[in-house]
Amino acid sequence: MTHVSTRPVALRMIVGAAAVIAALLAFVPAANAARDPISGGTTDLHLKKGFLKKLTNLGVGLAGVGTGQVNGSAIHLPVTEGMFDPTNAQGHITSPGGFQLVKGAKTVPITEVEANTVHGFVRATIAGAHMQLGTFANATTGREGFGARVKAGQLMLTQKAANRISNKLGLQGSKRINARVMSNEFNITVPKTVTLLGQNEATLETAAGVIKKLGEKGVQPSGINPIAPAKQPKAANFTFPITGGTVAPDGSTGQVTTAGGVEILKKGKTASPQMKITNVILELQQKTATVEIEILPTPGQTGRSSIVELVFPSNSIQTNPTTRQITIQKAEAKLQAPAATTLNSVFNQGDEKAPPASSEFAGGELFGTFSATLQAQ
Numbered sequence: 001m002t003h004v005s006t007r008p009v010a011l012r013m014i015v016g017a018a019a020v021i022a023a024l025l026a027f028v029p030a031a032n033a034a035r036d037p038i039s040g041g042t043t044d045l046h047l048k049k050g051f052l053k054k055l056t057n058l059g060v061g062l063a064g065v066g067t068g069q070v071n072g073s074a075i076h077l078p079v080t081e082g083m084f085d086p087t088n089a090q091g092h093i094t095s096p097g098g099f100q101l102v103k104g105a106k107t108v109p110i111t112e113v114e115a116n117t118v119h120g121f122v123r124a125t126i127a128g129a130h131m132q133l134g135t136f137a138n139a140t141t142g143r144e145g146f147g148a149r150v151k152a153g154q155l156m157l158t159q160k161a162a163n164r165i166s167n168k169l170g171l172q173g174s175k176r177i178n179a180r181v182m183s184n185e186f187n188i189t190v191p192k193t194v195t196l197l198g199q200n201e202a203t204l205e206t207a208a209g210v211i212k213k214l215g216e217k218g219v220q221p222s223g224i225n226p227i228a229p230a231k232q233p234k235a236a237n238f239t240f241p242i243t244g245g246t247v248a249p250d251g252s253t254g255q256v257t258t259a260g261g262v263e264i265l266k267k268g269k270t271a272s273p274q275m276k277i278t279n280v281i282l283e284l285q286q287k288t289a290t291v292e293i294e295i296l297p298t299p300g301q302t303g304r305s306s307i308v309e310l311v312f313p314s315n316s317i318q319t320n321p322t323t324r325q326i327t328i329q330k331a332e333a334k335l336q337a338p339a340a341t342t343l344n345s346v347f348n349q350g351d352e353k354a355p356p357a358s359s360e361f362a363g364g365e366l367f368g369t370f371s372a373t374l375q376a377q
Helices: 007-025 049-057 159-169 208-216 337-347
Strands: 036-047 061-065 069-071 074-078 081-085 090-103 106-116 121-126 129-135 140-144 147-157 180-191 201-206 224-227 231-234 237-247 254-258 261-265 274-283 288-296 300-311 317-320 325-335 366-375
Touching: 036 049, 036 090, 036 147, 049 180, 061 106, 074 090, 081 147, 081 180, 090 159, 090 180, 106 129, 106 159, 121 159, 129 159, 129 180, 147 159, 201 208, 201 254, 201 274, 208 366, 224 231, 237 274, 237 366, 274 300, 274 337, 288 337, 300 337, 300 366, 325 337
Parallel strands: none
Antiparallel strands: 036 074, 036 081, 036 180, 061 069, 061 090, 069 074, 081 090, 090 106, 106 121, 121 129, 129 147, 140 147, 147 180, 201 237, 201 366, 224 261, 231 237, 237 254, 254 274, 261 274, 274 288, 288 300, 300 325, 317 325, 325 366
């Protein structure tokens, strides 16, 4: 009987499968890459000399429409909306204004100009009809602060757009405009909010008064500990890894998500109440911090709730577009009344004797300060 070896076949199958997996992974975006909503920026078209000469010979002039501006051969269009990933310059941005071609009493308005870097085209409403104005390729890209910049050396006017323009201007024969290089195309994006990377830590410096009151209620310093992956670099200070979020570049809105938490345990004579505070989220627009709370032995998980109001002193939020960082320094966290009541009800129990009145927490009391360096993508 002849035995045929299957090892070479199996090896080829493994190598082939590995190649397929590698090819698929090449198209998987970075874990933290995301398209940011756009609220500003510009689309600029600088008409090529040949195209501008053609328009001039035809007696066709240029003028701005709405927010669009024309200065010689330069067309400037402010951007107001879109979705754009600044890490790979992929997305789309739209300018509500535009420009118009003028020949005597005839005009061709070109508005609602949308630049789409995913598909490499500029789309617009040309004399009331929405269509591709032009196409581009081989754009160069880079970062512009929290946003991005894109430059394409050639924007090719589509034949459909050329026909629309020629028809509306009444151009005939050799005077008609055909598909050709029209301009270059330059974009700058300004995001409304930015995507945060899972980098750095948020630091809570617990107020001395809070530690003192917990001590009066019978909570020893050894009973206050971090819940991983949070850390306690020194007494009363806790650091929480930042896991992500989205915030405005000026830090005025958005949320910052973190992991880990703090465990508070009182070893009383009649009971040992425990509170776990985890997964802090800083809500910048609402100026609050929400957490998930677990109280043991009962009632257990109580869900997510807001526990402190955040007060941002003057200049406590700083923005650096070059490093794409937003820094929060010592934002004051003041206890909300329900959270103060919960702390009192949980840690007033466990001993035969009630704790002193001086240990009572109250709404508006300083719980501590939060600091963090947020890294945008």
